[in-house]
Amino acid sequence: MKKISLFLINLIYIYSCAQLHDEEKPKLEIEIPFAAKVGSENFSCSREYSGIGAKPGGGSTIKPHDFRFYVHDFEFVTNLGEIIHVKLRQDGSWQYENVALLDFEDNSGHCANVSGNTAATNHVIHGTYEKPAGSIEKIRFVVGVPEHLNHKDRAVAPPPLNLASLHWDWTTGYKHARIDFVSDDFKNSNNEEFSGQSANSTGKFNIHLGATGCTGVGSQGTAQCSVKNRPVIELTFRLGQTIVADLKELLATTDLSVKDKNGPKGCMSSQTDPECKEVFLNFGLDFHFDPQSTVPTERRRNLSSNTVYPTSGQKFFRVE
Amino acid sequence: MDFHSKNLTYVLSFSLCLSTLLACSSAPTELLTIQEEFVWELPPGVPLPRELADNPMSAAKIELGRYLFYDKRLSGDGRFSCASCHHQRRSFADDPHIDDGSMESSHLGTVHAILRPYGITGEEHPRNAMALVNLAWQSTYTWANPLLRKLRTQALIPLLGENPVEMGLLGHESRLLAEIEVDPIYQRLFPKAFPDRKNPFTLDEITLALEAFQRSLISYDAPFDRYQRGDHSALSSSARRGMELFFSEDLECFHCHGGLNFTLMEDHRQLAEPSIDFANTGLYNIGGLGLYPPQNQGLFEFTQKIMDMGKFKAPSLRNVELTAPYMHDGSVANLDEVLDHYSAGGRTISSGPFAGVGSANPFKSGFVKGFTLTPQERADIIAFLKSLTDCRFITNPKYANPWPAGHRNKPDPLDELPESSHPCNP
Structure with missing residues (x-):
């Protein structure tokens, strides 16, 4: 109880300081537009896209089913090295505290009748920031739901954290990103008797990014996950630019004509799921499990919860 | 004492009665709800299960949970209920003798044919459906998930899970809630089970009632x-x-x-x-x-x-x-x-x-x-x-499908005929 009171006092203190601080520096409104693309083409649930993935001779054709992801902790870096936090507008639907949901599926076309999809979309982050002395050179954000919100009771969570389709009840955390599609090229198993797949799910490739390695008591919000799987993104950026999330880049090194080797269809974030390897690397996440070694390998980036340093090697995001 | 032949009994605690009387005498027009205290009927030597602070047991909740457990509307396509993979006569494990589309045989390399449950999309489940017995005394649920310490949380896995799809309710929640809200049986049972809730017809209340019913499945008479x-x-x-x-x-x-x-x-x-x-x-x-x-x-x-x-x-x-x-x-x-x-x-x-x-x-x-x-x-x-087989447990009418004959949730009577080799048949 003592700890809680101290924590509250701290919060009040921080809040009042922030209030004082607010009066000193002018607040600027900011809109940060996002766009979902497949290569150079805009993402649409009604389209299909060819030339996707690393299949020799030109890639595969895919039809989208879902394209949603959470983002949090936006900040700018200026030429003077200032780090400017973006405070998200609390809109009661897409943004809550420091986290926002970006939703590019509109429940139409191929995305229609996919369980849990919604007609509403959201492409823009709305917030405020304090006018810096220097000029903005970079933007940083983290993909996913932050740790302190990740293991609360979803049933009573505020929007946008109340969507069953973006929650993993099994690990009691959120799907940081949910990017699903089908490809006729992709066969869900090389061992049909063991895959847990059937004709109905043939071709389905789900990318469900979420924290794994979780222990604790899920229902009490105390679960701790050793593999956070929250890509930390840093991009060269100036105001007015759009951040593009490119599915073609995310899948660039995955051969979609190869049968799903093991585990769930597509990549569901386990370090033993072979389809996660290339996807993870393109998110800028480590993929370290080596079944030939019985010693768990060290994970450099996944172990840190948040913005210690930007993820390197990510290809999913760019600025246009 | 033969505890299984007795219905669970619910007694009014003396203090509540007293306070009710006092309240009545001072404010006779006030509406009062009388809380029933749940009594676990257990044989000697069996310790009491924990009471769940966020879901205290009640007869009304158990009864509601029992209807929900056997309700096929809880699946995405209306074909499967919890009972499709959890059959009472198999101690609520899956029953290979019932062909309801929820089980098929497969092969394990060179070993032999095995049986696996299937979800509504035809996706095979990698795991064997567990028996549901004395769950109120269990510390974790499912085969290996250390996070699932409550049946209300566990219930979301078969209902909403996508890896694999089991009951496939995800995306159909509002359809389900709209259907149960107009069902006359539920119109009686939900408010009774959750008298304090303004709107008891929610997925949360469904999982709480399922938890109560499953915790009431008690077998200590083998x-x-x-x-x-x-x-x-x-x-x-x-x-x-x-x-x-x-x-x-x-x-x-x-x-x-x-x-x-x-x-x-x-x-x-x-x-x-x-x-x-x-x-x-x-x-x-x-x-x-x-x-x-x-x-x-x-x-x-x-x-x-x-x-x-x-x-x-x-x-x-x-x-x-x-x-x-x-x-x-x-x-x-x-x-x-x-x-x-x-x-x-x-x-x-x-x-x-x-x-x-x-x-x-x-x-x-x-x-x-x-x-x-x-x-x-x-x-x-x-x-x-x-000798661990409790035939009274698997034939206990308190745990059986409560839906009336002819209802969509009542299976074909042929499904209910126990096969002759069942060990509990005379």
């Missing part, structure tokens, strides 16, 4: 229990010899299958904290690396620590005779093969993608070290395991 309570004629001499072997240091069975419910996964009011234990029994050892087949890697899936590879819950052995096939993946067909596995100290699979010598699994429990049995000893152990 021949073994009657023997323990002093009826020495309840066990045959063979079963008594088997019991000696089961609890012996030679066989070591009881180390993992010990306690009130023959599982270390135990919790009740007399424990300081829940007992939690997952173990690798050497069922697989792929490539000699200790690995288990993908999608069935046990506790490792959650901790991502290699030493947790293949660690699963030792399930309760109550009614084990009725719950074949066995193990987390249903890959062991009968009790004889279970004894083969443990007497060898682990299973050897000679060929195929999962080949390996299970007894050499580096993550295996030290208690699975193998043993030799004479044919008589083997028969004795099986006789003991069969």
Whole structure:
């Protein structure tokens, strides 16, 4: 109880300081537009896209089913090295505290009748920031739901954290990103008797990014996950630019004509799921499990919860 | 006392009555709700389960949960209910004798045919449906998930889960809520179960009621229990010899299958904290690396620590005779093969993608070290395991499908005919 009171006092203190601080520096409104693309083409649930993935001779054709992801902790870096936090507008639907949901599926076309999809979309982050002395050179954000919100009771969570389709009840955390599609090229198993797949799910490739390695008591919000799987993104950026999330880049090194080797269809974030390897690397996440070694390998980036340093090697995001 | 033939009784606590009377005398126009206190009807020696602060038991909740458990509208396509994979006459494990589309046989490499449950999209489930028995005394739910400590949380997995799809309710929640809201039976049961809720027709309340019903599934009346309570004629001499072997240091069975419910996964009011234990029994050892087949890697899936590879819950052995096939993946067909596995100290699979010598699994429990049995000893152990069958539990009308005949949730009567070989048939 003592700890809680101290924590509250701290919060009040921080809040009042922030209030004082607010009066000193002018607040600027900011809109940060996002766009979902497949290569150079805009993402649409009604389209299909060819030339996707690393299949020799030109890639595969895919039809989208879902394209949603959470983002949090936006900040700018200026030429003077200032780090400017973006405070998200609390809109009661897409943004809550420091986290926002970006939703590019509109429940139409191929995305229609996919369980849990919604007609509403959201492409823009709305917030405020304090006018810096220097000029903005970079933007940083983290993909996913932050740790302190990740293991609360979803049933009573505020929007946008109340969507069953973006929650993993099994690990009691959120799907940081949910990017699903089908490809006729992709066969869900090389061992049909063991895959847990059937004709109905043939071709389905789900990318469900979420924290794994979780222990604790899920229902009490105390679960701790050793593999956070929250890509930390840093991009060269100036105001007015759009951040593009490119599915073609995310899948660039995955051969979609190869049968799903093991585990769930597509990549569901386990370090033993072979389809996660290339996807993870393109998110800028480590993929370290080596079944030939019985010693768990060290994970450099996944172990840190948040913005210690930007993820390197990510290809999913760019600025246009 | 024959506790099973009695209905659960609900008594008004004296203090509540008193306060009601006092309140009435001072404010006669005020509406008062009388809270019923739930009484666990248990045989002597069985400790009380914990009361859940966020979901206290009540007769009304149990009754609602029972209707929901058998309600096919809880699935995405209206074909499956919880009971599609959890049949009372199999101690609420899956029933290979019922062809309701929820089970099919598959093959495990070179071993033999096994049975796996299927979800509404035809997706095969990697795991064997567990029996639902004495869940109020369990510390964690499902085969290896250390996070699921409450049945209300667990219920979301079959309802909404996508890996695999089981009941496939995701995206159909509002349809379900709209349907149950206008069902006359639920219009009576929901407000009764949740009198304080302004709108009780929510997914949250559904999971709370399912939790209450499942916690009410109580089985302590097997021949073994009657023997323990002093009826020495309840066990045959063979079963008594088997019991000696089961609890012996030679066989070591009881180390993992010990306690009130023959599982270390135990919790009740007399424990300081829940007992939690997952173990690798050497069922697989792929490539000699200790690995288990993908999608069935046990506790490792959650901790991502290699030493947790293949660690699963030792399930309760109550009614084990009725719950074949066995193990987390249903890959062991009968009790004889279970004894083969443990007497060898682990299973050897000679060929195929999962080949390996299970007894050499580096993550295996030290208690699975193998043993030799004479044919008589083997028969004795099986006789003991069969003495854990509680025929009153599986025929208890309190747990049966409550929907009226002819209702969409009441299966074809043919489905309900027990096969002649059922051990509880006279």
